[in-house]
Amino acid sequence: MSAAVTCRNLEKQYTKGKEVVPVLTGINLEIEEGDFVALMGPSGSGKTTLLNLIGGLDHPTGGEIEVGGVDLNDMNGRELAKWRSEHVGFIFQFYNLLPVLNAQRNVELPLLLTKLSRKQRAKNAGTALEIVGLADRAKHKPSELSGGQQQRVAIARALVADPSLLVCDEPTGDLDRETADEILGLLQTLNQEYGKTIIMVTHDPLAAERARHVLHMDKGKLVTDAGVEV
Amino acid sequence: MFAQIREITLMNLQNLSSRLGSSSVIVVGIGGVVAVLVGLLSMATGFSAALNSTGKADRALIMREGSTSEMNGAMSAGQRATIRAMEEVATASGETYVVAAIEKIGTDVPANVVVRGVEPPSFDIRPEVKIIEGRRFEPGRAEIIVGVKAASQFKGLGVGETLKVRDQSWQVVGHFVAGGSVTESEIWADLANVQSAFRRGGTSNTMRVQLVSPEAALKLNKRLREDPRFDLMVRTEREHYAEQSRDRATLINDFGVAVGIIMAIGAVFAALNTMYSAVSSRTVEIATLRALGFSSLPVVVSVMIEAMALALLGGLLGGGLVWLAFDGYTASTLNNASFSQVAFDFAVTGDLLQMGLTWALALGLIGGLFPALRAARLPITTALRGE
Numbered sequence: 208m209s210a211a212v213t214c215r216n217l218e219k220q221y222t223k224g225k226e227v228v229p230v231l232t233g234i235n236l237e238i239e240e241g242d243f244v245a246l247m248g249p250s251g252s253g254k255t256t257l258l259n260l261i262g263g264l265d266h267p268t269g270g271e272i273e274v275g276g277v278d279l280n281d282m283n284g285r286e287l288a289k290w291r292s293e294h295v296g297f298i299f300q301f302y303n304l305l306p307v308l309n310a311q312r313n314v315e316l317p318l319l320l321t322k323l324s325r326k327q328r329a330k331n332a333g334t335a336l337e338i339v340g341l342a343d344r345a346k347h348k349p350s351e352l353s354g355g356q357q358q359r360v361a362i363a364r365a366l367v368a369d370p371s372l373l374v375c376d377e378p379t380g381d382l383d384r385e386t387a388d389e390i391l392g393l394l395q396t397l398n399q400e401y402g403k404t405i406i407m408v409t410h411d412p413l414a415a416e417r418a419r420h421v422l423h424m425d426k427g428k429l430v431t432d433a434g435v436e437v
Numbered sequence: 438m439f440a441q442i443r444e445i446t447l448m449n450l451q452n453l454s455s456r457l458g459s460s461s462v463i464v465v466g467i468g469g470v471v472a473v474l475v476g477l478l479s480m481a482t483g484f485s486a487a488l489n490s491t492g493k494a495d496r497a498l499i500m501r502e503g504s505t506s507e508m509n510g511a512m513s514a515g516q517r518a519t520i521r522a523m524e525e526v527a528t529a530s531g532e533t534y535v536v537a538a539i540e541k542i543g544t545d546v547p548a549n550v551v552v553r554g555v556e557p558p559s560f561d562i563r564p565e566v567k568i569i570e571g572r573r574f575e576p577g578r579a580e581i582i583v584g585v586k587a588a589s590q591f592k593g594l595g596v597g598e599t600l601k602v603r604d605q606s607w608q609v610v611g612h613f614v615a616g617g618s619v620t621e622s623e624i625w626a627d628l629a630n631v632q633s634a635f636r637r638g639g640t641s642n643t644m645r646v647q648l649v650s651p652e653a654a655l656k657l658n659k660r661l662r663e664d665p666r667f668d669l670m671v672r673t674e675r676e677h678y679a680e681q682s683r684d685r686a687t688l689i690n691d692f693g694v695a696v697g698i699i700m701a702i703g704a705v706f707a708a709l710n711t712m713y714s715a716v717s718s719r720t721v722e723i724a725t726l727r728a729l730g731f732s733s734l735p736v737v738v739s740v741m742i743e744a745m746a747l748a749l750l751g752g753l754l755g756g757g758l759v760w761l762a763f764d765g766y767t768a769s770t771l772n773n774a775s776f777s778q779v780a781f782d783f784a785v786t787g788d789l790l791q792m793g794l795t796w797a798l799a800l801g802l803i804g805g806l807f808p809a810l811r812a813a814r815l816p817i818t819t820a821l822r823g824e
Contacts, residue, residue: 256818264818265816288730288731288732291728291729291730292730292731293730297729299725303721303821305448305725305726306452306722307448307451307452308448316726316729317730319440319444319731320441320729320730320731364729
């Protein structure tokens, strides 16, 4: 199996005034296609920053990053936006659905960036909603759905353009245990049956257990379970 | 790209209902600017229109050389007879132009009204002068007829009422219209009576002539200037009233634009503030769209369309209210050239409304641009955290 994500000596730092704050230092990582990886670690350890770099939402300040064989380092904002729309699905902790659009229109959003016809867009969005088990809620707005249902809609939106990579930032962080389990089951299905590569940031050990691999981070570095730098 | 812009714009506009309060700041602010601007400029337009509509190219005034006002000049009956016989003149009437102080309705303050002494041919020269109530004055009798705008602005000018001017009582026997022109702000009486009451002897200030053609104006002017018996010049009505309206219309116009600009600055800040808060409240939504792959341009364009849509709504509201409230509203002002009141109708024209809407859109554009750029430039990772 080829690598879905490769990071070599990846670094990210922010500048606050004259102070340089390192967030990621020397990350070396390889995630294979079809893997389901959980990223764990204390707050401020750099999990979300790493996820953002893998998702092409941010540029590294050093090192190299390749996703799906594509070097993201030299891409400008416009190129990254196009790449994201074709290759990455995003799932956020607070779902990030657009409140004025119903479930169907929310799911259709990524398809507006394609050349698909209106009819085809609607059909694909309907299929995505079926996969997440919400076909009967297509016309409901987010405010008319439960938290779990909203996250399902968000997952359908992440799936609808058929990306190879799903990046999930605390996808169950806002849900109760039972609903979280349902969402995690859905993610496992997407990984096992649809072959999606999934990288999930989580604080929840039970959520991490659903992944095939668990990576730990601390102070901007990847560490072993015992906290030793790898 | 178009589909992106359309979807984000529709979404923004659908969102408006949840931001009625803040959105109305733009609508009301820009509506106010447009209302004041269009209102003031409609005054200038109406004033110019009243004076301009008075003028015709084939009608002329014969006035003292160098004079800008009909109040100056003294033409004897002999001079008038000579001019009447000239080949460029079809009809002519001696006219004396004086002012009388009469109290305005609603105040106790007297203001100057033009009293024009005319000869019977004046009615032929100005066919637009039509009696709408009562009758014409009879020559030799102390009777007056009153223009409808003067009658609506001043006390004691109703048909049947008696006006006391210069120790003489004048009976109002009729009201007339004059095609909406400045003549409707005047009082007309028999020339001989006016000459007598205002102690003008047999002289008139000016002559009003119907020329045989518009081209005759130049010929008549040349003839009078070359004739050593006269110290007179010929100005067509159009030239005369255009000259009279220019200064005041320009003043009102400049004042309108100045007030408009001052208000516009305030409205731009209100629009900026509203759009910044609108963008701020949707930071996460905009960042989500950008994360999904939407580019910055549709975000910028859609925020600007929203600001301009609100501004347009404000412009329509402001322009519409001014149109409803002021179009055709009659006011009066002092005509500097004659020291008399000229009544005129505010004219909220299509051009003015179009200009008001252009201002509104420009304000919306400025008010939306900077918040739009901010929304597009904020790093996605920062914006996703709602910061």
